[in-house]
Amino acid sequence: MGTPSAFDISKRSRIAWGLGLAVLLAAPFIGLYPVFMMKALCYAIFACAFNLLLGYTGLLSFGHAAYLGAAAYATGWLVRSAGWSPELGVLAGTLLAGVLGLGVGLIAIRRQGIYFAMVTLAMAQMIYFVFLQAPFTGGEDGLQGVPRGKLFGIISLANDTVLYYVVLAVFVAVFLCIIRIVHSPYGQVLKAIRENEPRAISLGYDVDRYKLLAFVLSTTLAGLAGSMKTLVLGFATLSDAHWSLSGEVVLMTLLGGMGTFAGPVLGAFTIIGLQNFLADQVGAWINVIIGAIFVICVVAFRRGFIGELLAWQQRRQAKEDRK
């Protein structure tokens, strides 16, 4: 999975990132539908969380939707039926996802590579069926009518624009958090594990502990995405825990660029945008399109948008250096 590795944050690049941020900040005022943007941001959080595991640790979790779904249901139920305020509900949902991730991780870590992926998929399916049966989730009908409530008891989130900025703030926080993790010594060990696990073991690292921690971090952040999504849309349903969503997040990460920071965000916006825009026009063909993008990505576009861009830049740089 050799994408060009993460870059350090220099002053100039901070200005550059500001550019993207500016667009996001201005979104409600330049005519973008806030509910769509919020949904895309939540899935961007999901994709970034997933990328932490796949792009930076090299572990493919093929059932990541289970954690998003678990947090979505937990937050939904707590806010709607137990009357919790939104920030506590989100916190609880996020923590639950992390605990769930710990449980699954302990079982799945025993296997490597492709087996790991299959085990995570199977465990996620089990969690899906539990949700299907459990009475509090509402089964096929989903958990409906989750109120947005008041943030910290004072700021009403009923207005789409207000909620949008809250979601944006959470997204930026998650993004910075991931950058921090990747650049920390812990992140360096993860990178070493990804590139050559036997060597990392021989260097004395308890590889399983590192991988497990990465898994739990990833599932926790995925849960955060799910909790926020429930607040935005007002419901949590089985689709949030379905394996097709697990597949989509892989595609978002792959398409945008594994192991890059902006990649998953780009991938998430693209896929959510495609689904939103095309679903009415093309009906069942949306799955064909998504499948085709998968196939093309795997065969010819493994580095994704950002990855290809960075590779191209590096080639140009190398050419210039040679002159």
Added chain:
Amino acid sequence: MEIFGIPIQAFLGQLLLGLVNGSFYAMLSLGLAVIFGLLGIVNFAHGALYMMGAYVAFIALDIFGINYWGALLLAPLVVGAIGVVIERTLLKHLYKIDPIYGLLLTFGLALIAEGVFRDQFGVSGQSYPVPELLQGATNLGFMVLPNYRAWVVLASLVVCLGTWFIIERTRLGAYLRAGTENPALVQAFGINVPVMVMLTYGAGAGLAALAGVLAAPIIQITPLMGSNLIIIVFAVVVIGGMGSILGSILTGLALGLIEGLTKVFYPEASSIVVFVIMAIVLMIRPAGLFGKEK
């Protein structure tokens, strides 16, 4: 008459249905194990190939008037050919890189196949008639067993054992096994390894399609019939151990039976019992029951 408080009819009836399900698990996990064992590809498209086999049978009957027995021959050939094309054009690029890409590619292919069939046929499902020869039911006293389901169990046992025999006990199987362990050496002996690999994928696809035709008269043929099944089959394969073909057959049958039993005593858990067993097996024997640690 009662067994553990359940009338014996219900008990044996569910067990028999479980055996039928187990036959499908066995056939599909067998195909998956063959493809993984010999190609190193986790074929997520296996469910879609199974679905296509069922649809080939349906279309063959609906448009060309080819009956069930013809479909049993035709579907594996058609889908097998599709498998060969997939292998030649797409999969062969992936052998040298991380196996997750194979999983992702076949996942994408499954989505494409499902989308195309969904567009054509909708989601609600088509029905396929039971062939005349196998219609009707036999009253076994404790339940009425449709003859067709008995046939399914029989046919899948024959197919599974036949495949196992070919791979483990014949020369062709020996070449296949050697070819995956050391392709260069086997190629040096004059055996055309790429062709062998291509035909193996085709054969795996054909096996899946055969299962699809067998399933057609029992369940509604829908574009999603494969994806619902494939994840359970993955769990079966993890439990049985990827390395062993006999392992997947036995595990598939056993799990079908266990699922049937669960339906009698604790129906709500029947959809998750396979995964619970997988979790337990992984704690005790990470390589799977019959698996060889690679």
Added chain:
Amino acid sequence: MKLKKVASICTAVATISAAVFTASAQAQISGDVIRIGLITDMSGLYADIDGPAGAEAIKMAIADMGGAIAGKKIEILVADHQNKADVAAAKAREWFDTQGVDLLIGGTSSGTNLAMSKVALEKKKVFISVGSATAALTNEQCSPYTVHWAYDTVALAKGTGNAVVKAGGKSWYFLAADYAFGAQLQNDTSNVVKAAGGTIVGSVKHPLAASDFSSFLLQAQSSKAQILGLANAGGDTINSIKAANEFGITKTMKLAGLLMFINDIHSLGLKATQGMYLTDSWYWNRDAETRAWSRKFFEKIKRMPSSVQAGDYSAALQYLYAVKATGTDDADKVLAQMRKTKINDIFAKGGFIREDGRMVHDMYLMQVKTPAESVEPWDYYKVVETFKGETAWTTKAESKCPTWK
């Protein structure tokens, strides 16, 4: 470094392209167009009962109004909710926010209609649920913005439940679809059966759009009940009946299809369904007026309309009448008008909208004809009993609607 700049520009480009994607959704909020939105199952289990043909029925209503009211064009938007509540709710919200939809019509599937009802309440827009069954829409979840048009689980239970018990079916076993509709139908029918002196032996839930009913039917058979109550609909009912025949269940139990539409009978054939009782809100062959309208429908769709499709036509038509009468598409005013007006069209005679949102009209208990009795294609029913007006529905005493006291 340059790389990051390019990368972040890419992110910006992505967000802008997302804007382009949603630009089409960012339509002008209309004041000049009357928009009717239909969200239903277009391709799945219930597609024949409502589906694209339901949209056609609404188009017939629009055409009968001349395509415009006071110069404002009438448009229809259609979406497929795939029987998923989240898809329905998200689509409804998007349509209210960005497409200026004035009337939302809910097609089949109770879960989706409950979700859409909530969105309509939040956005204060008119929602008419035509295709769904759950009586909760006018009980626990009643709303001043929701009207339940065609039928509901209480009416089905009172009709078919009583008829079957009277005919001798005293002990019941339920096979229910595992979501709001199945549970509600089973609940309402159990109440009716018990009140009529029958007993409930047991029940089992099956997943929506289940592919194999064999194990559920075996459980049903081992219960030794007389009647197998099918608390499901559409494709699920068809498959349950087929599987019941296959396993010889029909030799020891009688089947009671608690919700059946003419499309299901058409699919299964009269041989498999003859003699079955069912309750429905409308039948194409009821009288000369319905026959005439149905033949017009048949010309376009090549199938006779189901009661849901006729309900779609009627709901749209009555809404448009109210818009014409009040001269506005303001939700509160139009609803007030609709509540004042008696409904007389091909669907209902002397119908009216009650305070709990229930559109009260006659319901019919029908029995499926034998192949010999049927004289033309789609001639499947004989009307056994007519439940006039209020007798068919939840009474005020029984009602759980908090605002209807």
